[in-house]
Amino acid sequence: MKKWEIAVIPGDGIGKEVVPAALDVLKAVADVHGGISFSFTEFPWSCDYYMEHGKMMPDDGLETLRNFDAIFLGAVGNPKLVPDHISLWGLLLKIRREFEQVINIRPAKYFRGLSSPLAEPREFDFIVVRENSEGEYSEIGGRIHRGEDEIAIQNAVFTRKGTERAMRYAFELARKRKRHVTSATKSNGIFHTMPFWDEVFADVKRDYPDVATASYHIDALAAFFVTRPHTFDVVVASNLFGDILTDLGGAIMGSIGIAPAANINVNGKYPSMFEPVHGSAPDIYGQGIANPIGQIWTAKLMLDHFGEEEIGALLLQTIEDVAADGIKTPDLGGTATTKEVTEEICRRLRKRG
Ligand SMILES: NC(=O)C1=CN([C@@H]2O[C@H](COP(=O)(O)OP(=O)(O)OC[C@H]3O[C@@H](n4cnc5c(N)ncnc54)[C@H](O)[C@@H]3O)[C@@H](O)[C@H]2O)C=CC1
Ligand SMILES: CC(=O)C(=O)O
Ligand SMILES: [K+]
Ligand SMILES: [Mn+2]
Numbered sequence: 058m059k060k061w062e063i064a065v066i067p068g069d070g071i072g073k074e075v076v077p078a079a080l081d082v083l084k085a086v087a088d089v090h091g092g093i094s095f096s097f098t099e100f101p102w103s104c105d106y107y108m109e110h111g112k113m114m115p116d117d118g119l120e121t122l123r124n125f126d127a128i129f130l131g132a133v134g135n136p137k138l139v140p141d142h143i144s145l146w147g148l149l150l151k152i153r154r155e156f157e158q159v160i161n162i163r164p165a166k167y168f169r170g171l172s173s174p175l176a177e178p179r180e181f182d183f184i185v186v187r188e189n190s191e192g193e194y195s196e197i198g199g200r201i202h203r204g205e206d207e208i209a210i211q212n213a214v215f216t217r218k219g220t221e222r223a224m225r226y227a228f229e230l231a232r233k234r235k236r237h238v239t240s241a242t243k244s245n246g247i248f249h250t251m252p253f254w255d256e257v258f259a260d261v262k263r264d265y266p267d268v269a270t271a272s273y274h275i276d277a278l279a280a281f282f283v284t285r286p287h288t289f290d291v292v293v294a295s296n297l298f299g300d301i302l303t304d305l306g307g308a309i310m311g312s313i314g315i316a317p318a319a320n321i322n323v324n325g326k327y328p329s330m331f332e333p334v335h336g337s338a339p340d341i342y343g344q345g346i347a348n349p350i351g352q353i354w355t356a357k358l359m360l361d362h363f364g365e366e367e368i369g370a371l372l373l374q375t376i377e378d379v380a381a382d383g384i385k386t387p388d389l390g391g392t393a394t395t396k397e398v399t400e401e402i403c404r405r406l407r408k409r410g
Contacts, residue, residue, distance in 0.1 A: 058094055061363060064125040064328070065099045068148070070337025071347035072103075072131020078349035078399040079129070079356045082372070085403040086360065089410025091369045098125070104135035106143050113139075113147030121154050123327060127359055128152065130332035131352065135339060146196070149332070153189055156327035158320035159219065160226050161187035161299060162358070163334055165286075165306030165316060170381025171389055173279050173311050175283065183289035185306060186230060187299025188223040189320055191216060192250075194296045215250040215295070220257045226323070227293035228265040238262070241294035241302065242273040254295065279305060302332050307351075312388040314338075314348030317355040319362065331359040345394045348386040350376055353402065374404050 067076040080097055087094050100121075102114040113133075115121075122128055133149040134141050150159040152158070167173070197212040224240075231238045240258045244251035255272065262270050273281065275298045281288070282305050294302055307316030317336035331349030341347055353376060362370035384401045385391025393401075 059363075060094045060096060061126045062096050062124070063359075064122050064128045065097045066102055066130040066148075067099070067127065068131045068133045068337065069103045069105070069135045069144075070132060070339050070342040071335075072133070072337055074342070074345065074395050075288050075333070075349045076129065076131040076346045076354035079352040081399055082349075082353050082402055082406070083356050085406045085410075086356075086368055086372060089371075089406050090365070091322070091410075093363075093365060093368075097129075100372045102148055103133070104138040105389060107139050107144065107147070113144055114151070119152070122152065122156070125328050127328050127362065128330040129356070130358065132332065132335065132337040134337045137339070143348065150194065152330055153320050156322055156330065157190065157324060158322045158327070158330055159188070159190040159222060160321040160323060161189040161318055162230075162321060163187060163299070163303040163306060163316065163318045164358075165303070165310055167287075167375045168310050168315065168380060170383070170385075171311035171315070173309055174308055175286075178309065179287040181286035181289065181309075183286065183306070184230060184234075185292045185294060185299050185303050186223055186227040187294055187303065188219060188296050190296075190300075191219045192296030197361055212396075213247075213250050217252055217257060220254060221261055222323070223265075224258055224261040224293050227291045228261065228268050231291040232265070236268045237290035238265075238270050239266055239278070239289055239292045240270065241275050241278050241292060241298045242272055243298070245274055250295075258293075262410060275301075278302070280308065282309060307334050312348055313351070314388045315350040315354060317351055317358050317359040318354070321362070329362060331355045331362075345396065346387050347386050347395050348378070349395050349399050353399070367387055371409065372402075372406065375402055375409070378405060 067073045163185045167180040191214045193213045198210045200209045244255050307313035313335045318334045320330040322329045333355045357369045357372045379401045384393045
């Protein structure tokens with residue numbers, strides 16, 4: 058029996074609704090599999106925690122998390138209580154950085170049973186590889202003066218190591234898929250970092266002559282995600298571009314509420330973290346209608362990471378079946394609750410197992 062120790066951080070808002078839902082599904086997965094089990098240790102780190110303790114997590118929080126096989130997180134952010142840049146940098150981004158989770162994998166695919174807002178989508182299936190450790194997400198910069206002389210400066214950081222690492226990851230991934238990598242650039246407007254990005258891409262692709270490539274400016278690429286998403290396989294993007302493209306990836310699937318993500322530590326020094334693309338959705342929190350699929354599909358990415366791909370595939374198929382049969386939350390045009398969708402997924406999993 059293989060046992061995985063999981064640190065669970067529901068976080069804020071609907072994180073507190075969809076994480077328990079996904080844990081129920083993981084318990085069903087373990088039962089059905091028979092040879093794996095999970096131990097879940099929950100941590101209340103969140104904006105509520107901040108209100109009580111003046112910080113998003115305890116000082117030894119990272120030390121505590123280190124010993125787990127993976128971190129399973131919902132979402133962070135409650136702007137009514139804590140400014141977003143404080144809460145995200147104090148928990149989510151802190152874990153990504155300190156645990157060297159340098160790659161963020163975010164798949165999107167045409168989903169059976171979901172009505173995409175695209176009029177007549179062809180079947181698409183792509184993965185955005187988002188650089189997750191540097192780029193436009195940086196604390197470097199500052200503000201001076203007030204009033205009409207006020208100045209804010211924000212520096213983007215692109216290292217050859219980090220850029221190349223994300224690109225190589227994308228090429229290796231493409232080799233296991235349809236052997237195509239698209240680079241998201243903006244070298245016509247961003248004077249230093251994006252021409253650099255293009256140069257590194259040109260260097261790296263020379264090592265992968267068996268993989269076809271394309272490079273588009275981010276504005277055009279965003280439009281292509283709408284007009285011809287079926288033409289993409291692996292897309293490699295900087296931290297910010299990848300962030301934006303993957304909400305769009307969720308939207309064309311039918312809802313950002315189903316988009317999964319994995320923050321991968323590639324050097325094996327620290328655990329990886331699994332959290333969906335979406336945030337804490339304060340606009341729907343507390344109504345019991347949050348779509349749990351993003352969190353559940355994220356659990357599938359965690360299973361893949363553990364090498365449990367077979368049961369992961371069964372889980373994804375079950376999610377699709379439930380959606381195809383119309384058991385959907387309101388964001389997908391349905392009337393089901395978080396609980397109803399979750400219970401139906403668990404029920405069918407157990408029936409199959
Ligand atoms: N990785 C993370 O933890 C992220 C955290 N955030 C934080 O979340 C808070 C809200 O941010 P927003 O910009 O509103 O983004 P959001 O992703 O939370 O919500 C955007 C829209 O999508 C809907 N939505 C999101 N997830 C859904 C789900 N599972 N089911 C149904 N509908 C869903 C929401 O109701 C909202 O209308 C902020 O504090 C923000 O900083 C935002 C994005 C990522
Ligand atoms: C913060 C955020 O939106 C993300 O990392 O996806
Ligand atoms: K999230
Ligand atoms: Mn985002």
